[in-house]
Amino acid sequence: MEDNLNRLLISFFLGSLISLATITNPLSKIPVFLTLATGLSHHAASLEARRACFYGFLLLTVGLFAGVFVLEAFGISFGALRIAGGLTIALIGYRMLFGNGDTALVAGSGSFAFFPLAMPGIAGPGALATVIGISSEIAELGNGINRLIAYVATVASIAAACLLIWLVLRSARWVSSHLGAEGINVVARLTGFLLICIGVQFVGSGIRSFMAGT
Numbered sequence: 001m002e003d004n005l006n007r008l009l010i011s012f013f014l015g016s017l018i019s020l021a022t023i024t025n026p027l028s029k030i031p032v033f034l035t036l037a038t039g040l041s042h043h044a045a046s047l048e049a050r051r052a053c054f055y056g057f058l059l060l061t062v063g064l065f066a067g068v069f070v071l072e073a074f075g076i077s078f079g080a081l082r083i084a085g086g087l088t089i090a091l092i093g094y095r096m097l098f099g100n101g102d103t104a105l106v107a108g109s110g111s112f113a114f115f116p117l118a119m120p121g122i123a124g125p126g127a128l129a130t131v132i133g134i135s136s137e138i139a140e141l142g143n144g145i146n147r148l149i150a151y152v153a154t155v156a157s158i159a160a161a162c163l164l165i166w167l168v169l170r171s172a173r174w175v176s177s178h179l180g181a182e183g184i185n186v187v188a189r190l191t192g193f194l195l196i197c198i199g200v201q202f203v204g205s206g207i208r209s210f211m212a213g214t
Contacts, residue, residue, distance in 0.1 A: 005145070008146060011153075012134070012150045012154050013154070013156055013160075015134075016130075016134055016154045017157035020127060020131075020157060020161035021161050022194050022195060023126045023127050024124075024161060024165060025096070025191045027179070027184050027191075028096070028187070029165065029168070030168065031176070032121065033169050033172050034176060036112045045172075046170050048112060049113075049166055050166060052112075052118045052122065053122065053166040053169070055119070055122075056121075056122030056123045056165070057159060057162040059122075060123050061158055063128045064134065064151070064158070065135070065151075067131065067132030067136070068139045070132075077209070078136035079207070079208075079209030079210040081133060081136050082202045082206030083202070084206075085129030085132065085202050085206075086198075086199040086204075086205075086206060088125050089130065089196075091199070092125070092126045093193065093195025093196035093197075095192070096189065097189055098192075122162065122165060126195070130198075134154055138151060138154070
């Protein structure tokens with residue numbers, strides 16, 4: 001039983017981390033962050049990055065735990081959620097592969113940590129769809145211990161993804177100077193293709209859930 005729990009922990013942690021790290025695409029946030037942080041000192045910019053990642057962690061964690069309750073309140077099946085989430089993720093991936101996937105990131109006055117960096121920059125539609133989809137998978141696990149392990153692993157993966165984003169934003173000027181605009185663009189295109197694959201996988205999982213329920 002312990003081996004099964006360990007496999008479950010590793011499976012949800014790695015699967016969630018890879019999905020979130022791919023869909024949030026930390027490198028794609030560098031041009032936006034540098035634009036928003038123009039005129040700020042290194043310390044002030046780092047503070048904004050830290051706050052944005054903290055807000056992003058809170059938003060994604062709330063989405064993870066509240067997602068199933070929202071679905072039940074509106075009578076939405078897990079299969080429908082996965083299909084809708086998969087289509088959303090695939091669409092974002094398509095826009096990243098063939099166009100600009102980071103839209104609507106327009107700064108207002110004052111702090112930009114919550115908007116637009118945390119939402120929709122970090123906790124955007126694709127990331128929220130991902131964690132809600134994961135919550136639907138957790139809800140279908142056999143017993144309470146398995147669900148607890150899966151929730152712990154997923155929250156840890158959200159924290160790890162936000163930590164990765166913070167590290168990238170904290171070193172945004174250094175990364176930008178070494179990769180350049182073309183290097184960041186290449187990474188964004190590759191990430192877009194991976195998101196399309198993840199979206200298709202979500203759609204396939206949703207279709208299987210529909211078929212199992214009929």
